[in-house]
Amino acid sequence: MYTQALDAPDPDALRAPPADASQLQQRFDARIDAGDFIEAKDWMPEHYRKTLVRQISQHAHSEIVGMLPEGNWISRAPTLKRKAILLAKVQDEGGHGLYLYAAAETLGTSRDQMIDALHSGKAKYSSIFNYPTLTWADVGTIGWLVDGAAIMNQVPLCRCSYAPYARAMIRICREESFHQRQGFESLLTMMQHGTDAQRAMVQDAVDRWWWPSIMMFGPPDDQSPNSAQSMRWGIKRISNDELRQKFIDATVDQAKVLGVTLPDPDLKWNEERGHHDHGTIDWDEFKRVLAGDGPCNRERLAARVKAWDEGAWVREAALAHAAKHAAGADA
């Protein structure tokens, strides 16, 4: 998942359900405790619904905005093979966004509402996509690190208690693993068969993407007050810090195979914990980018708004076509 446990506390959540809903609430809690999946037609508490709408729509926005940094390189991919792979990947991300918008719509929100929230700056998307792609090595690095982190986040969501979201995630995860592998393979090719300049380019890209990638898991657990509720509801299965640790442990060995250095002098194996320790994450940078002051925030939103405006005629034509069919006129 590209979400960052950004959910702000919801005042409605603190309200007790009405008396006649208490039985429904009990039944819902029992189903969650039993590990049942909740379907769109089932009763659910309003806070659960709102939390999911926020999370799934943020996730959808992240997929769609995530097309932009890599899309920047489609016209400059170094070979036909790399261009075909990148086109397929960027197209997959668009598809992920559509599955997720559809999953959010089952909760009673509309596509227009979600798009409005994105375009007005009200809705968040993953901050990672507010960083620029300066060289071709950034494309491989995004696949390796950003999609790698996304998989770590997304696999537990395949067991999310809300069934339409879980089903979307199963399809998405299959594609994400291809994204991660193509990125790693692209970097490996440059590291093993490239020139010194290409190897330096890979290292530079890794230096720039490493810290934003490990920030993708969201704030530390003790600063993530909504996580406990999401865990209780079976929306979130594994905490931010645990997921971050799993990602770091897996990535260190991959970096060795690639022959790149991860830019953290404090990154060391801790025998006692059986995990890698890492240096201090600059959460001020995270908050700054999240608040809209990253290197590309304005550019990314402007690109989305432009695409939406330029696509207005397609939406109008599709609606006119549908209306004509509904009226029984085929001509």
Ligand SMILES: [Fe+2]
């Ligand atoms: Fe994706």
Ligand SMILES: [Fe+2]
């Ligand atoms: Fe991806």
